[in-house]
Amino acid sequence: MLCTQTLRIVLVVIILPKSVILLKNGLALTPPMGWMSWGYYMCGVKCDENPDKCLNENLILSVADTFYNEGYQEAGYEYIIIDDCWSEKERDLDGRLVPDKKRFPNGMKYIADYIHNRGLKFGMYTNIAAVTCMHYPGSKDYFDIDAQSFAEWGVDYLKVDGCFVKENDLNTGYIELGQELKKAGRPMVYSCSWPYYIQYIHNKKPDYSPIAKHCNMWRNYHDVVLTWPALKVIMKHYQNEYDTISPYHGPGHWNDPDMIIFGTGVLNENQSRVHLAVYLMLSAPILLSCDMNKITRYEKKLLQNLDLIAIGQDMLGVMAKPYQLEQSVTLWVKPHLPKKGDIFHSFSFAVVNLDDQQHLISIFPLAYGVNSTDGYSVMDVFANTFKNNITLKESFEVVVPPEDVILYTLFPL
Template identity: 65%
Template sequence: MFCFRRAILTLFFMFLLYEVDLLENGLARTPPMGWMSWGYYMCGIKCEGNESKCLNEDLVLSVADTFYDEGYQEAGYEYIIVDDCWSEKARDRNGKLVADRKRFPRGMKFLADYIHSKGLKFGMYTNIAEVTCMRYPGSKNYLSLDAQTFAEWGVDYLKVDGCYVTEEFLNVGYIRLGKYLNETKRPMVYSCSWPYYIEFIHRKKPDYALIAKYCNMWRNYHDVQTSWEAMIGIVEHYRSSYGEMAPYHHPGQWNDPDMLIFGTGVLTRSQSRIQLAVYVMLSAPILISCDMNKITAYEKQLLLNLDLIAVGQDPLGIMAKPYKFHGLVLWVKPHLPKKGDSYPTFSFALVNLDIEDVRLDLKPGLYGLNSTDGYSMMDVFSGHHIKNITLHDTISLIVPGHDVLMYTMYPL
């Protein structure tokens, strides 16, 4: 009996220790929203004569001021994230990371304190290898020290890349770093690139069940480029991979299709509608990457459209299901508010990636709607309620080329 009880206790404590290693930070209950430097500024270290593409202290402070002054913060955009190339090329004599002394003269703790003073949150970047993707000091041999350093600086979000390491180390390094982040007791959203490198560099199938245990969000496709074609590739990847991604996508664990390319001048109005509509239907993180002064009035209107944001920030966090037909893709997503316990609201996004218009007859009742009292149909982009429909109604629509129609159906 004594041996049996000892064996049970041993198993219990082994299980307990295993659970401690899991990501239990309670963060990212809705997909993070904010700004990230990489997509537009990239490794913006050549500042003399190129101030408009310089990654430095002034830039980050200006983004915080814009979020605070122009309504982005109230709409839910809260994270300001500095990507690669922020550090000196060498650690200090104690092995600690050091911010570039010329571009960030007051250091990262100063940035964090300023951002926090605005009620916003601060994010940073590292890589799981010995160097970052752009050959700055990485965290491989300093996982515990770097986790503690980021905590001391007041970091709220950590993006962790996966360049230059083996498949074997990807599968242990992200887990180890997550453990050290937990041990700091500092709440930090943990953004991993783990599945991207497994699939596209090492040519294996990502283990999403494992990844979702240790990361708040994860990149699983190529970096977005500032082009319409790159955006099409992301949308198509998420459509074709829905079956393997959706089961592990929920509050606290998100698939991340990378940044919005608003403010870069490469998208038309309708193409901008497509990117943001698909992202909110996916319950994806919404991270802008641009010079905030170059966002057009129309792009700003989209980014601050609270009906759109409500779909993306829905607490249920369901990834919309795609249906391909009639030359376009219909994305369908149930979300709050509910009528009672049984009748959710549904949003529909009809996405046309081709140049030609598509005419179709849509019967929304075929896609999960279940309220026999019918639904009130709202155009999400205009905010106008169009009409009431029943489960049996058919709606005749024209979806213009390179555009999206998006409707929310509220149960009556």
């Protein structure tokens, strides 16, 4: 049944994040974009039994080639990140981590050089415990040695997990490892899982002040799994937690809702639009995890839609604010560049329908901080077309199909 709602709401002022003390290493000034092995390949060590899910050197080099040859690099995708299960089970006699000799025969420096020669960036994984989540060697008691190894190998991004770590060690370990990375002399995006383990393993409320001070980005919710219901839970979490986490979100310091699950065959086109649009409205990192050869033509079109990507890569880095319009319909509102006269922001409006029925929604932009007295030009981001101009006194109506999103950007006239 068609559901109709017309909104006439008092003016709501968009409040930008409050000032906090943040990590300032000059990195991740926009949310990182790239590819990460875990979500799809996971601990892909049984290469003889399951070659299609093998985490090895050939896989990583093939992702670099795809980014370089198929337009992903030009769209902003640059980080290629190896997750857990990349090493031998024992360190060498000098206490250094050793890449798996069979799956990574040329070592990590070789892979980093290959990636760098294509103008891309290389990422790796460790854990601040003695072992990783999959029981490979972790970095506890080796922070200095491991930081030096990562620097020597040419790592540009380090994901640091927190399995099997006591609460106090979480609160000190991430800081200590970050200090050793700084001493190693090679700038690396520092991706932490600190708040997730505080909240969901130790059942405490995370203190985001030290997290934002020491990390470029952080996981604060469960791993994504390859299902549409899992994505809906993640989106609802970020909607519910907006007031808590948005003040710490911005250039150089990002909330990370986990990976994009395109190329896995679990999403239809509507769901794919919702998945990517919400993450970009959040200014979230966009990290694919899939066999790049299985990305559909439509998914690739979305991933390389530069008008869409521009919303997530906006230099202001504002996390979109959610407004619950109906039980299953949320409006996400994001101010961003370009500005008119350094006063009037552009705005993007994403109307997300998670229901299995379509909804007719009327939006009155003035109610959400839109304030250019000369009006706005309205662009349909997915269609790459300009629809019309509107004044501050006008509303616009959208019909949102089931499990889909309508995304408009308003540019001040």
